[in-house]
Amino acid sequence: WRAVFFVSGAIVAAFALPLWITLRDGGERKEEEVVEKKTTGEAVTTSSMSPFNVPGAVSVGIAYTLTKMTRYCLMMWLPYFLTQHVGMGPASSGIISTVFDVTGATGSILSGALVDKVLNGRMIFVTLPACILSAVSFILWGVLGAMEGDDTKSVALHVGMMGLVGFLIAGPDGILGGAASRNLVDYAGLTSDKALPASVSGMVNGCGSIGAILQGTVTAKLVDSFGWSGLFYALGISMTIASLSLLDAVRVENKAINERK
Secondary structure, eight states: OHHHHHHHHHHHHHTHHHHHHHHHHHHHHHHHHHHHHHHHTOOOOOOSSOGGGSTTHHHHHHHHHHHHHHHHHHHHHHHHHIIIIIOOOHHHHHHHTTHHHHHHHHHHHHHHHHHHHTSTTOHHHHHHHHHHHHHHHHHHHHHHTTOOSSOHHHHHHHHHHHHHHHHHHHHHHHHHTTTHHHHHHHHTTOTTOTTHHHHHHHHHHHHHHHHHHHHHHHHHHHHHHHHHHHHHHHHHHHHHHHHHHHHHHHHHHHHHHHHHO
16 A cells, blocks of 8 residues: 555656646746736726526536536445445456546547537537436446346446446536536626636536535445445436436527527
């Protein structure tokens, strides 16, 4: 275990110098901007509108809370699941669990390509079918999750479901916590309020942080009470609620884009 910390520390330290150089240059430019604003008397603006009043923002916030909770649940607990339920060794479970992240990266890239090339910029819309399919996948995983042991068939099943869920859920996580907030402000015609996009983004990402915090306690209680299959059913219900919550934001997005045609 000591080697894990030593190697990880060395990798992080290797990025320290280029990061310091980059931040130092950026900091100098920021100081120049502050001096210029003080000289010209330009005031720092704050939003006069609550982020909760932006159409679709609450919808995205709820969906992001549940999506973040679900994704972090898997990120934190998959190695333990593979060790305790499937029967893998600690080293193997740690390596195999990265399938979730690898397929997630692929899903994120594909989501972005669909938004740009096929869906005419409807980034919130692309998260809806992904969330629905994630819910179906979790329920299916729960049905099949009674299989135990480290035989090839059981391992292939769980790794396959892990990869599928990772592929589906990463896109919504990235989109809802990223550019969706800015787009909602744009759809509402409130771009003149320069501080509002940051305000909405902060609200949505704050909701996501709540989900990430809750996953620890929620996961432990569900596994203790209902087993791993029960956890997967619960995550399926969570993603179903996230899908229903997204309907309002998708409606706002579709209306705004159709009006611009």
